Amino acid sequence: MSIDQPRDERVSSTFAALFDNPTLDTAYAPYGIFLLRAAIGVDWIVHAFLKTWRGMNTHEALLAKNGITPLLAWPTFSLELIGGCAILLGWYTRQWTALLLVFLAVVVWVKWPVGWLYSNTGGGWEYPLFWLIAQAALMLAGSGAFALQATPGLKQTKH
Template identity: 40%
Template sequence: MTRLDTTLSVLSVPRSADLAALTLRLGLGAVFLAHALAKPLVFTMPGTAAFFAASGFPGWTAYPVFLAELLGGLALLAGFRTRLVALALLPVMAGALLVHLPNGWMFSGQGGGWEYVAFLMIALGAQALLGDGAFALGRRQRG
């Protein structure tokens, strides 16, 4: 491979699969960042802790969940350790699934149903399988 070929391959347009992984990664990152920021900015952290306690979890777990969503969302947006972050967020979503499971299927129902949480879990699994995608900090160049 010549120096020109190497330069052109680095400058080439990302493949559609890489763009799809990027799109999913950015969407998931935005959702997790929004969910994290809603805790202190909308519900307050004491209010979030009270909700966790009312849902059967220790109130203090609101704080590590907030951090997981915040740091996980930022990592996904940046494309940093995408596979690991997607897998690490699955237990957080499993906890959310337990909260929403008794409320029925539709998330628009009273108390929010479980379909949105289940979809996020499937999307995280897909992201873990796909990896970083284009324009990621953790991206390795194909050679």
């Protein structure tokens, strides 16, 4: 037996299948989308509760400082919390991610003068832009696995 030949073809084919590069891996893609959906949903929920933890007056002041009416403090908290839960559960994922993309676009706009790096004083737009792009990808991909509402047109295979 040559050193470059595997001993067990089953192990070799399974390993090769993991690194095969199909356009869309219909077997594993729904699970990858689920992980993305869970991360984005949890991030929105934590972000919403952070507003109450710091005090809504802090959020109101931040909105006012950036030329946005402080009356939107509680509505933004509510939409972030409800939207985060909906995204996490996979309920109208595309619609909620589309709505919350507006929030992320505003954050990028507000952070723009600070500069690219999020480590800059005041936090730059690098990190919010990353979440905006990740959320846009989720909006395009749909809900993935374990969703309350399946994405139309995506046939999920059973393993």
